[in-house]
Amino acid sequence: MQAICVMEPKYTSPIANNQSYMAFMPAVMVAAGIAILSLAEAGHMPSVQVNDKLVHGVMYLTLASTLMSAFVYIGRTRVWYYLLTCAVATLYGGVMEALQRFCTLTRSGNMGDLLADLAGAIAGVVIVAVAVRLTAHRRTGTTIRKTGRKI
Secondary structure (H helix, E strand, C coil): CCCCCCCCCCCCCCHHHCCCHHHHHHHHHHHHHHHHHHHCCCHHHCCCCCCCCHHHHHHHHHHHHHHHHHHHHHCCCCCCHHHHHHHHHHHHHHHHHHHHHHCCCCCCCCCCHHHHHHHHHHHHHHHHHHHHHHHHHHHHHECCCCCEEEE
16 A cells, blocks of 8 residues: 655745845834833933933934834835834834833833924934935936936
8 A cells, every 4th residue: 555645735924925024123123122211210220411302302213214214125115104104103102101101110201202202203204204215316317306417
């Protein structure tokens, strides 16, 4: 008698076949860093004399720019993705502020920090939008309308 070996194909998810989700890993790591810095107790943080709002702005500028860069990498550059990135970064900032207020003893979340988060997210999205616009002009060799010179 002859034994017949039948192998059934294994199911693979679309995510396993599409590696573009790896483009979002820098944004995930930045979000994890923000969570660690936001939720650490004040006694465990190094003492730095910097404006708190500036720190919030830079953190969320970094988050929004890495998230939008991932969208650009996978080819999603419509206005919808810029707005989505800004909304996600700001919503994440709101969650961090709520967690600071209700889940930590030495930290306090406030509206001023949330506004700084929003400003940083908008700045990050604008920086990426300008970079995308400039690199698109350089790749295609288009000219600037007013001066007529090549970029």
